[in-house]
Amino acid sequence: xxxxxxxxxxxxxxxxxxxxxxxxxGFTLVLGxxxxxxxxxxxxxxxxxxxxxGVCEVLHLNYLFGIxxxxxxxxxxxxxxxxxVIRYTYGGFFHTVLATIAFATIVRQTAVITFGKTDRFMYSxxxxxxxxxxxxxxxxxxxxxxxxxxxxxxxxxxxxxxxxKAMRAVTEDQExxxxxxxxxxxxxxxxxxxxxxxxxxxxxxxxxxxGATADMGHGIFIKILLVIIIGGMGxxxxxxxxxxxxxxxxxxxxxxxxSYNELLLLFCMLxxxxxxxxxxxxxxxxxxx
Numbered sequence: 052x053x054x055x056x057x058x059x060x061x062x063x064x065x066x067x068x069x070x071x072x073x074x075x076x077g078f079t080l081v082l083g084x085x086x087x088x089x090x091x092x093x094x095x096x097x098x099x100x101x102x103x104x105g106v107c108e109v110l111h112l113n114y115l116f117g118i119x120x121x122x123x124x125x126x127x128x129x130x131x132x133x134x135x136v137i138r139y140t141y142g143g144f145f146h147t148v149l150a151t152i153a154f155a156t157i158v159r160q161t162a163v164i165t166f167g168k169t170d171r172f173m174y175s176x177x178x179x180x181x182x183x184x185x186x187x188x189x190x191x192x193x194x195x196x197x198x199x200x201x202x203x204x205x206x207x208x209x210x211x212x213x214x215x216k217a218m219r220a221v222t223e224d225q226e227x228x229x230x231x232x233x234x235x236x237x238x239x240x241x242x243x244x245x246x247x248x249x250x251x252x253x254x255x256x257x258x259x260x261x262g263a264t265a266d267m268g269h270g271i272f273i274k275i276l277l278v279i280i281i282g283g284m285g286x287x288x289x290x291x292x293x294x295x296x297x298x299x300x301x302x303x304x305x306x307x308x309x310s311y312n313e314l315l316l317l318f319c320m321l322x323x324x325x326x327x328x329x330x331x332x333x334x335x336x337x338x339x340x
Contacts, residue, residue, distance in 0.1 A: 056306065059187075059188075060299075060302045060303045060305075060306055061299070061302070062188050062192070062196070063192075063302040064295070064298045064299035064300075064301065064302030064303065065196055065295065065298065065299070066192050066195050066196050066199070066298070067297075067298035067301055067302060068294050068295035068296070068297065068298025068299060069195065069196055069199025069200055069203075069294075069295070069298070070195070070199060070253050070256065070257055070271075070298075071271075071274050071275070071278055071294035071295075071297055071298055072199065072203055072278075072290070072291045072294035072295060073199055073202050073203065073249055073250075073252065073253045073256075074092065074093075074096055074249065074250050074253045074271055074274075074275055075274075075275050075278040075279065075282075075290045075291075075293075075294050076203065076206055076249055076287065076290060076291065077092065077095075077245065077246035077247065077248070077249030077250050077253075078092045078246065078250075078275050078279070078290075079279065079282075079285060079286070079287050079290040080218075080242060080245060080246045080249075080287070081242055081243060081246040082279070082284070082285050083222055083285040083286075083287065084218050084221060084222050084238070084239070084242045085137075085141070085239050085242060085243075086144070087137065087141070087144070087147045087148070087151070088147075088148050088151065089151050089243075089246065089247075090148060090151040090152045090155050090272070091132065091151045091152075091154045091155035091158065092246070092247070092250050092272060092275060093155070093250075093267075093268030093269055093270075093271045093272030093275065094154075094155045094158040094159055094162075094268040095125045095128065095129065095247045095250035095251055095254075095268075096250040096251070096253050096254045096267070096268050096271050096272075097158075097159075097162060097254060097263070097264075097265065097266075097267050097268035097271075098121075098124070098125060098128070098158065098162070098251065098254065098268075099121035099122075099124075099125050099250060099251030099252060099253065099254025099255050100121075100254030100255065100257060100258040100262075100263035100267065101162070101166065101171070101254075101258075101263050102117070102120050102121045102124050102125075102251065102254075102255070103117035103118065103120065103121050103173075103254065103255040103258050103263075104117075104171050104173050104258050104263045106120045107173050107174070108171075108173050108174075114176045114259070117255055117258075118252060118255045118256075121251040121252055121254060121255040122248045122251055122252050122255075123248070124251060125247045125248050125250060125251025125252075125254075126244040126245070126247055126248035126251070127244070128247060129243040129244045129245075129246060129247025129248065130240055130243060130244050132151075132154060132243060132247070133239060133240050133243040134240065136150050136151075136154060137150060137151070137239075137243070138236070138239075141239075155268070158268075159265065159266070159268060159269065162265035163265045163266070165265075166263075166264075166265050167265070168264065168265055168266065169264070170262045170263070170264045171258075171262055171263045171264070172262040172263075173258055173259055173262075174259070175189075175191050175259060176191055176194065176259045177190040177191050177193075177194050178190065178191075181193060189260075191259050191260050192260060195256050195257070195260055198256055199253075199256060202249070202252060203291060206249070210287075214238075214241060217233050217238050218238055218241075218242060220233055221233060221235050221238045221239075253271075254267075274297065277293075277297060277316070277320070278290050278293045278294045278297060279293075279330075280293075280320070280324070280330060281293035281296065281297065281320060281323060281330055281331060282294070282330050282331055282332060283329055283330025283331055283332045284329070284330060286330065286331075286332045288332050289330050289331045289332030292331055292332065293330070293331060297316060300312070300315065300316050300319055301313070301316060304316065
């Protein structure tokens with residue numbers, strides 16, 4: 052492979068992996084802390100993209116306001132989902148799964164009815180491109196990379212704060228955490244807000260590059276599941292590693308086998324699942340019965 056093409060694929064892979072990493076980080080945070088699968092995670096990603104599109108293209112506000120609006124709107128919806136749905140199904144694992152699937156279905160169908168299946172594109176946030184010899188990278192894609200990596204770093208350090216320690220305490224043992232004065236329900240609500248907010252920000256980041264469509268949440272959720280399988284159930288470092296790995300495999304695979312790149316990804320998963328059935332950095336995760 053030509054060195055310039057190699058670097059081009061590398062940049063594209065990092066950009067794709069960065070988005071997968073941010074969405075998967077929110078999903079893994081909820082999974083690791085609350086022991087539930089939020090099947091609506093992809094729909095929060097989709098709604099975040101449409102919120103940003105509306106703020107920038109309909110209200111004609113700055114892109115930064117679109118990102119902030121996506122973060123707080125999706126965080127609020129996450130709190131509502133927990134407060135009025137998950138709170139009453141929590142403890143029954145499959146009941147919670149069915150509840151989030153129902154929520155995701157309602158949101159997706161509402162988006163299809165409201166926006167149709169036409170892609171919505173917004174103006175380029177950062178115009179121009181970076182040229183290094185034969186390598187050409189759009190500045191909007193560079194912004195996507197830097198903001199994605201920045202969010203991951205910010206999440207990493209936020210987990211070292213008091214709220215992060217409280218989440219880990221609740222993850223280990225709710226009863227012991229309660230004896231230390233930690234309100235598990237409050238932590239769950241914050242976790243849902245943060246997890247769904249991360250999905251919303253991811254949608255805000257991709258809309259200037261890829262646009263927004265009503266079925267984009269379904270596609271990203273399939274990739275989240277692959278990230279969780281490869282990285283390991285409930286493992287945040289594993290999810291981040293797997294997200295970038297999948298992004299790179301997709302980018303290079305597209306150059307090698309074209310539209311069969313996702314099939315190549317599945318073939319790459321088989322040896323991993325054989326030798327590491329728990330994922331790259333996974334550990335057993337006890338789920339509520």
